[in-house]
Amino acid sequence: MSRWLCSAIIIAVLLLGCASTPPQVEAGRAAYHRGDYRTAWNEWQTCANQGEPVCMAAIGAGFEAGRFPATNQLQEAIRWYTLSARYGFGGAKHRLAVLGQPIPPADLAPAPIALRGLEGVGEALGQA
Numbered sequence: 001m002s003r004w005l006c007s008a009i010i011i012a013v014l015l016l017g018c019a020s021t022p023p024q025v026e027a028g029r030a031a032y033h034r035g036d037y038r039t040a041w042n043e044w045q046t047c048a049n050q051g052e053p054v055c056m057a058a059i060g061a062g063f064e065a066g067r068f069p070a071t072n073q074l075q076e077a078i079r080w081y082t083l084s085a086r087y088g089f090g091g092a093k094h095r096l097a098v099l100g101q102p103i104p105p106a107d108l109a110p111a112p113i114a115l116r117g118l119e120g121v122g123e124a125l126g127q128a
Helices: 001-015 023-034 038-047 053-062 071-088 090-098 117-122
Strands: none
Touching: 023 038, 023 053, 038 053, 053 071, 053 090, 071 090
């Protein structure tokens, strides 16, 4: 199975049943499936920074699929899935289990947050 098909399946599964999510979730998904990873990153980063666990998990899936640049893409994927799982998102918990990672307790309440360590991704994707 191709890497693109795997990433498309992961994104689809993560976003299944998420009807009451911000519009950036769908906009990011549509961009991702068009191959516009810069736009997907921008959309998902915006709502992830507002505490939206679905966007955090989608970013994790982008790293897992190798679509977002990082020195260690799997480590970044796990970091994003873990953050999403701490907000209680089941899709992220599932991906962590598939990757053989521990499932953290859901100890965070959705709220605006400032995520650190994101500075290089936008530039690497060609963001102005």
